[in-house]
Each structure stands twice: as C-alpha cells, then as structure tokens.
Amino acid sequence: MNSISAAELERQIFELEEIRVVIRTNKTTQYDTYDYIRKAASNTSITDWYLTRLKPIIGEDEATIIDGNGTSPHGRTNIETVRNSYIR
Numbered sequence: 001m002n003s004i005s006a007a008e009l010e011r012q013i014f015e016l017e018e019i020r021v022v023i024r025t026n027k028t029t030q031y032d033t034y035d036y037i038r039k040a041a042s043n044t045s046i047t048d049w050y051l052t053r054l055k056p057i058i059g060e061d062e063a064t065i066i067d068g069n070g071t072s073p074h075g076r077t078n079i080e081t082v083r084n085s086y087i088r
Helices: 006-017 046-058 079-083
Strands: 020-024 062-066
Touching: 006 020, 006 046, 046 062, 046 079
Parallel strands: none
Antiparallel strands: 020 062
C-alpha cells in the first residue's frame, strides 16, 4: 500500500464517499490509501462508517465529518443524509 498525507486521504474519501472529512494530525503523518471500491450504503450511520472504514486507517488520530451546513452531524445520521446536505 502507498502512504499518503491526511489531505490526500480526505480527498480520496470525498471522491468516493461524497462526504467531507477533516483529519486532525500533524503534516508529516502518513496513512494507507482509502482502498474501498464502493461507497458505503446509504443507510450506514456516520458512527458505523467512522468505526469500520476510517478509524482502522487513522488509528489514534481523530477526524470529524462535516456536512453541507459546516457542522458535524449526529453519529446516528445516515451517510446519505450527509451526502445530500452539500450543494451540487
């Protein structure tokens, strides 16, 4: 696997999942690539997505999902609701 920056990981997630993620870490931290081929199911909760897809990549670092209103949605919010919150 290739190592990528937090900014690149955020970009890869946005391209596939269509959600904005902000990872809080230092500039030199490297991560594995976001190797998923299909985006998460529309009824996946934000918490489930974070714990199953993102946390294994970022480890102890923290990240925040940001919706189209610039806020962090509740963990039980479906990922599709967050995707639909952005202006298209």
